[in-house]
Amino acid sequence: MIAIYLHHPRPESFDRARALVAALGDDALLVSAHPSPLGWSSDWTLLPDSELQTWVGWLRTRSPDTVIVEGPAEHARAVRDLGARLVVISVPGGSENAEQGSAYADADLILAPWPRAAAGGWPDAWRRRTLHLGALGWRATQIARRAEQLRTAGAPSRGRWHCVALWPTHAGPGPRERRSIAVETPGWRWTYAPERELLEPGPVWSNLVGAEVAVCTPSTTTLAALAAFQVPAVLVLPERPTVAQTFLAEAAAGTAPVVVARPYPRAEEWHALLSEASHLDGGLWKGWAPEPGLAELAGLLRGGTETGVAGTLLQA
Missing domain, CATH: 3.40.50 (Rossmann fold)
Structure with a gap:
């Protein structure tokens, strides 16, 4: 199972999540404390709240293989603590945010919604674990x-x-x-x-x-x-x-x-x-086209052919 966790009810976050679900298909489900937007037809798990304890309880109960997190570092860290593979969605300029940087340090894979050619200034330690998805928008x-x-x-x-x-x-x-x-x-x-x-x-x-x-x-x-x-x-x-x-x-x-x-x-x-x-x-x-990056992500997370540094990390 691939779980996609959304912490904040931002419309642009839902839109990114829909792009990920469309690429990952039936392997993915959305987990959030916020109701699904009108028109959402994919699997949606509604949590009673966004508290860390609630999130940890869901992880322990469902035991997903991989979790994609767009949310606080503590929610990302909980995924690693319970042994699941952690993927985090980066935010532009996140290298200047200490809290966001903490989430990146814990991640097996970082998803960046911009192309590799635009990654100037991105720390090398993160770049080696980053998959660039371009201009991601469902x-x-x-x-x-x-x-x-x-x-x-x-x-x-x-x-x-x-x-x-x-x-x-x-x-x-x-x-x-x-x-x-x-x-x-x-x-x-x-x-x-x-x-x-x-x-x-x-x-x-x-x-x-x-x-x-x-x-x-x-x-x-x-x-x-x-x-x-x-x-x-x-x-x-x-x-x-x-x-x-x-x-x-x-x-x-x-x-x-x-x-x-x-x-x-x-x-x-x-x-x-x-x-x-x-x-x-x-x-x-x-x-900036997102299709190549999404196709590579789907191959990585579905256990298909894993290429590049990100694939090596996900095999670990």
């Missing part, structure tokens, strides 16, 4: 597979002068700022949407199919969507970016078709940024 992959259907249903084919702006909050730029940006980017059509819509089916995907450029802050959710649809982007770092945002921006800058904007651009700077991004090759997102 929803983005599913919608991308139906992209041709979206186009057939009337979504515009990708062409010049369409920009989709995705923001962490619903509002994004205010009306006055949007008018200023529109004035400074003549000929460009802007579509604004909250980033959270990338985790649900909806019109944001039809717009993304037809976009030549996307604008967003760097997150695992936005990068998964951009990679799935191979859309060049302007990545905007806020005035005080998080460690994760900085890590992902630097990772994408050297491996993907992106322009990184820092600080937040003035209205008159947007035209040059969009023009620069529009000339980038969206195919450069290929290195």
Whole structure:
């Protein structure tokens, strides 16, 4: 049995878990103290709470062979203490978090949602036990597979002068700022949407199919969507970016078709940024594709052919 433990009810965590379950199939079940999201059809084990003692009790009762943990270091450590094979899901910039680093030190295998080529600054001791999964996102992959259907249903084919702006909050730029940006980017059509819509089916995907450029802050959710649809982007770092945002921006800058904007651009700077991004090759997102890493993970955890350093570790 392969158990996937989710500690926090973050939508992006559920989305990553769905990608893992889809890759691992009937061998995997989801364990969490939080109810399954609407539409989840896979096996889901609901714990009464997220307390460590509850988690340890479940481990002792079910005795899974392998446990994938996205949660606190103490919950990961409990897996090792009971003799199961431990796999942890990394967070961008986790090398600067002492608590997260403790979980990595205990792990047999670390899953990183970014490509190997973007692993600069990742400690060597962790890199030897890391399997890079690229831009991991279940929803983005599913919608991308139906992209041709979206186009057939009337979504515009990708062409010049369409920009989709995705923001962490619903509002994004205010009306006055949007008018200023529109004035400074003549000929460009802007579509604004909250980033959270990338985790649900909806019109944001039809717009993304037809976009030549996307604008967003760097997150695992936005990068998964951009990679799935191979859309060049302007990545905007806020005035005080998080460690994760900085890590992902630097990772994408050297491996993907992106322009990184820092600080937040003035209205008159947007035209040059969009023009620069529009000339980038969206195919450069290929290195972020999650399918190769997921296929390797499935082979490793199902007891199939084990390759590389990660395979050697999992044989131990």
